[in-house]
Amino acid sequence: MPRTNLQKQNDFSGQDFYVGLDVHKRSWSVTIRSLGIQVGHFTQPPGAEGLYDYLQRNFPGGHYHSAYEAGFCGTYAHEELCKLGINNILLHAADIPVTDKQKKNKTDLHDSRAIAEHLERGNLHGIHVLSRDQQELRGLFRLRQSKVADIVRSNNKLKSFLMYHSIVIPETVSTTGFLSVKVLDWLAIELSSMAGTLTLQQYIADLKYQREQLYRITKSLRTEILILHKQTYESLLSVPGIGSITAMGLIAELADFSRFDDADKYSSYLGLCPWEDSSGDTVKTKGMQPRCNSHLRPLLIEASWKAISKSRSMFAYYSKHAGKDSKKAIVKVARKLAMIAKGVAISGKPYQEDYLKQKQQEYQKMKALKAERFSSGIAEQHINKQPGTELYVPMPG
Incomplete structure (x- = not known):
């Protein structure tokens, strides 16, 4: 019987395919769903091109949607998938609905299958993805924060060493106990043994090195910020x-402050909103929510203490709420400070201390002007209605 090379090929034009990915360093677990059923599951080497070739070969002409959890691999896979025409979103791991059974029986197959199912149902919403340049700028800032932690660690190690060996810094060198450059120069002393002297020198050298690195990183970060x-x-x-x-x-x-169209979403991202655990008539407020940007909240809380000492309006706002709880009051100030920062960043104009007061005064003046015009218009109508030269005033009723 003669054979032919012609094959019947299905046409999936306009059909949606939902791909759940469980991304790992050495493999990707893939689950594909369409029209409410699972049409494929396999494991492939990491790479967006291999997945795209499989979809084009088996489901040509379809509309492809995919999702995976944000993690160690960053956004490179997301960018590659989008370049190939696959509508991909990055997910926060805590935003994926999981049953108790799925928690107790967790595999790559179950993870990719759950993502594909919820993606098809429309239950998943992606997180905001920064541009590559912005991610690198954020990485430099977080490197600076980690360097600050290294300095604190080195500083505490040196202080602990001095305390253990009863090395007291004289008041003529430092009265605060801060390990300044002058103190480090004074600590160039010799102990009773070569081992002790070498240990002290290494602690001092490590602290100086960490401080020098922090200075360079901060300088580079400020330069990039001023350019961009x-x-x-x-x-x-x-x-x-x-x-x-x-x-x-x-x-x-944050990069783009305008991406937060709602004040509550903005405050929630910064971790300045309380979270509740309520049921029926029982309402429990648990303070600040743990899910937030942990790099910004401490900075804003610290900045709030400075703000109440420099701004009259901030101090008045803090005093208004400090009677109940000073710690909660400073969080309220931090939220207000964050909203002000968002406003000046979007407008590009410097902060004005009495801006709200001026706006209120302008509103009152405008309101009084409208009332005056309205009353003058009523008077003109009365004058037009007067018989002869005598002012006509309508009687009530």
Whole structure:
């Protein structure tokens, strides 16, 4: 019987295919669903091109949608999938609905299958993905924060060593106990043994090295901020309490302040909103929510303490709420400070201390002017209705 090379090929034009990915370093677990059924599951080497070739070969002409959890691999896979025409979204791991059975029986197959199912149902919403340049800028800022932690660690190690060996810094060198450059120069002393002297020198050298690295990183970060976001940076510096580090942190972590169209979403991202555990008539408020940007919240809380000492309006706002709980009051100030920072960043204009007061005064003047015009218009109508030269006033009823 003669054979032919012609094969019947299905046409999936306009059909949606939902791909759930469980991304790992050495493999991707893939589940594909369409029209409410699972049409494929396999494991492939990591790479967007291999997945795209499989979809084109088996489901040509379809509309492809995919999703995977944001994690160690960053956004490179997301960018590659989008370039190939696959509508991909990045997911926060806590946003994927999981049953108790799925928690107790967790495999790559179950993870990719759950993502594909919820993606098809429309239950998943992707997180905001920063541009590549912005991610690198954010990485530089987070490197600076980790370097600050390294300095604290080195500083504590040296202090612990001095305390253990009863080395007391004289008051003529330092009265605060801060390990300044002058103190480190004074510590160039010899102990009773070569081992002790070498240990002390290494602790001092490590602290100096960490401080030098912090200076270089901070200088480079400020240079990049001034090149890319100079106007926003200068506007943020005009806000009371916000210094150079807080301004750079806000710009590096948020990039586009206007992407938050709702004040509650913005405050929730910063971790300045309370979270509840309520049921029926029982209402429990648990304070600040743990899910937030952990790099910005401490900076804003610290900036709030500075703000209440520099701004009359901030101090008045803090005093209004401090009677109940000073810690909760400073969080309220931090939320207000964050909203002000967002406003000046979007407008590009410096902060004005009495801006709201001026707006209120302008509103009152406008309201009084409208009332005056309205009353004058009523008087003119009365004058037009008067018989002869005598003012006509309508009687009630």
